Amino acid sequence: MNPFRADTPNDKTPEPATIVIFGASGDLTKRKLIPAIYNLLIGRHLSRVAIVGTSRTVMSDDDFRESSLDGINKYSRQRPVDERVWSTLSRSIHYHPGAFDDPAAFVRLRERLEVIEKQHHLPANRLFYLSTPPSAFAPIIRNLGAAGLVRPGENPFARVIVEKPFGTDLASAIDLNRDVHEVLKESQIFRIDHYLGKETVQNLLVFRFANGIFEPLWNNKYVDHVQITGAETLGVERRGAYFDHAGILRDMVQNHLFQVLCLAALEPPGSFKANAVRDEKLKVLEALRPIEPEQLEERVIRAQYLSGSVLGAQVPGYREEEGVGKESQTETFVALKLFIDNWRWGGVPFYLRSAKRMPKRVTEVAIHFKNVPHRLFAGADGGPNVLAIRIQPDEGITMSIGSKVPGQALEIAPVTMEFRYASSFGVEAPEAYERLLLDALAGDGTLFTRGDEVEASWRFITPIHQAWLSGKGKMHGYEAGSWGPDASTQLLGKDGRAWRRP
Amino acid sequence: MTDAARLERFSAGEHFAVHPDAIERELSSLWRAAGKSSDAAHPVTRACLWNVAIHVEERAGREGYFDPEAQVRMVNDLPRYLAARAVVLRTREPEADKEELESWISANCILSGDGGKLVCSEEITLASRGPGDRHLPSLVRALLVPAVPTALVFGGVPDPEAPMIKGLVGAADRLVVRADRAQGSDPLRRIAKYLERPDLSVIDLGWVDSSAWRREVAALVDPPFPAEEISRIQKAELRAPPSERVTARLLLGWIGASLGVGLPVRIGHGAWRLPKVGGGDLQLNLRIDEGEALGVELSGHNLSRPLAIAARRDTETIDISTVEGFVDQKPIKQRQAAAILSRALVTRGHDRAFQRALRLATELS
Structure with missing residues (x-):
């Protein structure tokens, strides 16, 4: 237990780690993942982190950095980009090309990670993000296991985030769970549902x-x-x-x-x-x-x-x-x-x-x-009460209740009591991926789906x-x-x- | 003036003079007008999650206060971060031919991102002259929006024994002070006096503002630093410029409370010793010098590496020296005063880490 984190129960700052993104050349990385990491850094929620993108596409570290910056400029909720934060983040971004079905590529990935961790003075905590087509989930996890990249244990930790869809029907979900559990413990798997x-x-x-x-x-x-x-x-x-x-x-x-x-x-x-x-x-x-x-x-x-x-x-x-x-x-x-x-x-x-x-x-x-x-008030009816919880957009809660219409006659009309996040809290809510990445780094699976749920x-x-x-x-x-x-x-x-x- | 014109000027931040006993009535009238203006380009809505009473001391020579206008700017900016009814309490010198008490109402509005609604927080200003401040506590009690918590905010640390302060604190759930901007002797001890009321949660804005620095200190002993080496830390030396002397004491108190137990014993100028959690002693050193960055160095027996950070306000970075030869730099984004205040209000209940730090810091004198 870090004594400096005592009495700060809401401090979710995770241990320093490396985030490895499979499918790094894809849209999700640029639109959601890199902007989420950038926003977590702006919000001081991450201590030290390195990012390693990997996919079949051949590109350099600088190419990946350029693509990442483009993603932040276009899709981050906090713009324009803060040059100082980007300067810190860009030094931590790396790219490593490799095929998902090539076991040798995972051995090379492990060697590259060891170099990067040494360079940034990071422990061997690793979070693997599978932002790939579902058909690649099982081969990647198998190869991660074979290369010794996802050993169970918390010190250092190795966790895997799997994007949806997790299976296309019951049989394929069972098969995928079986494949995954051959390599990983359930506590290492984070099946993401961004909702x-x-x-x-x-x-x-x-x-x-x-x-x-x-x-x-x-x-x-x-x-x-x-x-x-x-x-x-x-x-x-x-x-x-x-x-x-x-x-x-x-x-x-x-x-x-x-x-x-x-x-x-x-x-x-x-x-x-x-x-x-x-x-x-x-x-x-x-x-x-x-x-x-x-x-x-x-x-x-x-x-x-x-x-x-x-x-x-x-x-x-x-x-x-x-x-x-x-x-x-x-x-x-x-x-x-x-x-x-x-x-x-x-x-x-x-x-x-x-x-x-x-x-x-x-x-x-x-x-x-x-x-x-x-019905006490014959002929007058405000309708049933409805409690509506709006998830998106205009996030908030409304409650409709019947109320007397001012006047001599007894008429009842529905009126609403309304709570809106935007009005009440002023501050912008974090993106779903920010919260989920932070939770996965902190090892908290509450907002992820478990194998038996799926x-x-x-x-x-x-x-x-x-x-x-x-x-x-x-x-x-x-x-x-x-x-x-x-x-x-x-x-x-x-x-x-x-x-x-x- | 028509209701619509009055509403437009009100939501644009104009202050309307109003007698103290008519404040709620006038506000209600304006909101009724807002209800009728729903088809306007920017419909106006009222929001309130907190009552925030802010004391702006304008009398000369009063101890424990800082820059009245900065306080007012903080109120004006607050709705960007937190919807609140602000009650600004301006205490002034007596003036001949002037009322003891005057009041105004206005609104601080922001355009919400979800359809162009103007979301407004009410601002009530009460200006007292001389003995007129005796009216303020009861007026504040009358003007609090029911069922939402109340924060009382000072730009320094006021005297807890002053009658007006006693009356105001009695109405508050949270007391927000700023020790590093306070005048007078030993503001930390003054804050500690407020902790004697168990139902009042007390927080210092300098403490809240130092959260990035504290996180970086905590990160120094995160893995890969071996957990077993934490008990080998024997000395913490904190350096700070004179302008951050009070915050430095608070932060040294936090480090001492995190690594040590019991109360410190003074062993020299700017040096104390206290027992450690796992046995042995921890030495705390405080060095105040012009030109120093707010920094700390943790050292000890057989540590695998030195642990040090320094934050320079002028360059807005934290330099982290975690491993010999390795220096990292992290930017600190300066927060606006209103953002810091909203952070101070966002969590309910007591900040135990602050309380522990304060208790120890009051002994570091």
């Missing part, structure tokens, strides 16, 4: 468990239903070929929306330690009532966007997008009616929807409370996807710029409910 790094997603836990008034209402006695929406205005952009293989169910729901669902629904963990939180998330996923093939039509709606207008621009339909097959059966919209079969949530439907080409970009959780048991989510999702592959489940269409197909409206309408307009 968990968002302030508002973390605030779901704070909101629920740091306030005494909400948790007593957070159950089937008071909650009528829950809506979770993850909407994008974008189409598939240049990722048509990738997306046409994945679909919104596997690209968004299996990971991001299920993580949000877990945090909204989990039982209070015994502590805020990684496994305590992840145990509770796993219980939620395991309690999801499976959707049998014959229930597909009544509980799952899938659709593709047609041409339309989004934010004032005319956009093509999904099947007209580059890289997308003319007969594609890949969904760009999905709405699900889920049940969590446990004591707390028995009988409460959770409606999830996620889609591309919606009218606005928004991710939110809305808790719809039950109406009052007896398998549990695939266990639920895979049968739906397989049913679609076998031709079950009608593919609906919806106009780009709308909130989805009529069938989605009906999904709630037949229960006497309606989607909230976010």
Whole structure:
């Protein structure tokens, strides 16, 4: 224990380390990872760090530094670049070309790391970031193991961050977990879902468990239903070929929306330690009532966007997008009616929807409370209370309550109480990748998904996807710029409910 | 003047004179006008997470204060970092034909990044002349926004026994002082007196501002420095320019409290000794000299390398000498006074590290 860090429980400054980025020539490194490291340095959250980029692309240290600076200049939340901080950071940036499937390249990487660590007087603490196509995860981890780069232990530590998607179905997720566990202990693996790094997603836990008034209402006695929406205005952009293989169910729901669902629904963990939180998330996923093939039509709606207008621009339909097959059966919209079969949530439907080409970009959780048991004010009704937790953009929380309209008549109108991060705190929230990189360097896995969580989510999702592959489940269409197909409206309408307009 | 024009001038920072008993009423009226202006180019919204009462001492010869206008600038900049109702308490010399007490309301607004809303923090200025300061504690109590915490901020360290100060401190959850800018003798001992109230959390802005320096000191003994060698550190020598004498004592107190136990014994000019956690003694040396950078050197028996850092305010860097022949330089980004104040308020409860440092530092005289 460093005696100078005593009594500073919120000081997360991790031990000095080297961050090795696989896939360093890719977009994520430039857009997110390097700017995140730069911002962590500006915020004084890192003590000493070296960065080693690696990929098949041949480039020099200086080329990688130039690309990194370009990334900071374009994508950092703190601009213009601070020359003094960049000067410190640039000296720590290195590049090492190598193929992911070449064991000899990993031996050379180890030798290079030893030189760099000596040069910067760093311990052999290493964080490997796999920002590569999923097919490279297993070979990289195998080769890291063979080269002696990821020995278990905390002094020095060797940890691996794996980007999504972790598997494409249950079988592939199980295979990948097996491959990974042959080399790494679970405590060394950090499966990243950047949604968990968002302030508002973390605030779901704070909101629920740091306030005494909400948790007593957070159950089937008071909650009528829950809506979770993850909407994008974008189409598939240049990722048509990738997306046409994945679909919104596997690209968004299996990971991001299920993580949000877990945090909204989990039982209070015994502590805020990684496994305590992840145990509770796993219980939620395991309690999801499976959707049998014959229930597909009544509980799952899938659709593709047609041409339309989004934010004032005319956009093509999904099947007209580059890289997308003319007969594609890949969904760009999905709405699900889920049940969590446990004591707390028995009988409460959770409606999830996620889609591309919606009218606005928004991710939110809305808790719809039950109406009052007896309507005292005949003919006047402010509607049920809704607590909406906005994850992005305009992060915040709104609560709608019924209030008397001033005047002689007794009329009730819904009014909202609103908390907005931007208004209340003034300071800009850190990017999700900043928080997650810092946590991984500090060895805190709370905001990362565990292997059994990933398998549990695939266990639920895979049968739906397989049913679609076998031709079950009608593919609906919806106009780009709308909130989805009529069938989605009906999904709630037949229960006497309606989607909230976010 | 129409409501809309009045609101526009208010949100642009103009001060409106208002009688003390009409402050809340006038503010409410302005916010009602803001509610009606929702279709304006920049709708105005009010935000408040803290009550921040800031004492600006304008009377000559009063001990323990520093640059009144710097205090006011800090209030004006605060909403960029933290939404708060600011109550500025200006205490002035008596003047013939002038009221004992005057007050103004204004707003400090920022344009939020999420759609162009003007997010405003209220500023209430109460100016007392001579004995008019007796009204301030009760007025402050009346003007606090309910259900949010209250910080009382001084540009130095006021006398805890002064009646007005006693009255103000009684309304506060957090006391924010600035020992390194304080006049008068031994401001650290004055701060320590405030620690006697257990429900009041006390913090020093110089301490908050030194966080980068402290982190670098902590990083000196991070791996690869062997953990077992920490117990071999026998001496900490802290050097500082005269302008940072008070902060230097506080930081030496922090080092002593981190590595040692018990209270220090003076063994010479600027030198003390105290027992170490694992046995043996730790020597603390304080050297104040013009031209020195705020730095520390940790030395001891059989250390695998010398441990030293130095921070020069003029060059805004921390030079770290971690291994013989290896010197690293890290930039320190100077924080604005308002940013430092917001850091001092962001965590709730007591800063135990500060309390331990202060207790030991008061013995280093």
